[in-house]
């Protein structure tokens with residue numbers, strides 16, 4: 001992975017993050033046994049731990065959420081090495097996007113630009129009434145959360161909450177719009193030596209490795225064993241999909257950091273990248289593993305099952321990499337291998353002590 005990044009062929013990295021990247025900042029994740037937030041909600045007598053983010057439950061009893069929100073309010077915590085690693089990718093100009101499920105805003109505290117970050121599950125940047133949708137004064141909600149009390153809508157008397165996505169709510173239009181652009185399957189050049197033709201369109205609308213003319217050669221070339229070459233960096237720039245989002249091309253490397261990948265639709269992003277795009281999981285545990293029927297590589301074009309998942313331990317794995325360790329260590333190790341360790345250290349050191357914002 002370090003080699004292909006150092007080679008300069010990787011230009012559009014998507015990072016998919018979860019609560020694990022903020023654990024080193026002192027914010028517990030959700031599902032780790034013992035320390036995770038969901039194991040520590042007994043005092044609220046919730047029907048299930050997830051009820052704390054359930055919109056129907058919130059209407060009945062907003063107290064558990066308010067308590068949890070108080071713990072997660074931005075401004076209280078400092079970014080981790082992993083957050084600065086994301087900033088380093090931005091500085092290097094090879095970060096296409098960060099899709100974070102976190103609501104702590106630490107990506108912004110680390111200096112990531114608004115346009116680079118999709119807060120898939122929203123955040124504290126705005127608030128509204130859950131009944132009439134009336135936007136609410138954010139400072140007022142914030143003060144109420146700190147005081148541990150609910151905020152009542154002036155217009156209809158309904159309950160108000162920050163723009164955090166609850167179970168049962170749709171993700172933001174920006175999430176869907178950006179996903180459509182970032183995960184587009186672009187055309188790529190044929191990987192036959194010296195051929196500049198576009199590759200063949202496969203039945204599932206993804207792209208093959210060779211053009212029509214060279215496709216018949218492919219089986220004999222042993223494409224099934226190509227590891228992660230041909231480089232997905234041979235993707236050519238696609239069209240602009242949404243002017244305001246300044247998106248011109250799709251992903252050529254997916255990094256998944258600190259998430260159990262058990263909440264849809266975010267978990268599905270892992271399987272949305274093109275099947276030639278390398279995927280790296282940096283997490284304490286191996287998650288989202290492939291379990292369905294094997295793909296069929298005996299025919300050409302090969303048949304890739306729609307049910308993907310990581311294939312770390314499969315014989316036919318050619319692009320999935322597992323770094324099973326704390327993500328701060330994984331990021332530091334990767335930087336050391338690429339030769340970016342000092343730059344990472346500088347970021348961590350320079351911005352240490354700078355106050356967080358969201």
Ligand code: OAD
Nearest residue numbers: 018019020023029030031101258259260261283284326327
């Ligand atoms: P989870 O708590 O489900 O998963 C965190 C993952 O990070 C686990 O697999 C941990 O093993 C791993 N982990 C913990 N500490 C780590 C570290 N220092 N380095 C590397 N890995 C570490 O959290 P999410 O996947 O983010 O929804 O949860 C997804 C969503 O579920 C959240 O966004 C939240 C929750 O319901 C909302 O807030 C709406």
Ligand code: ZN
Nearest residue numbers: 129132153156
């Ligand atoms: Zn209202």
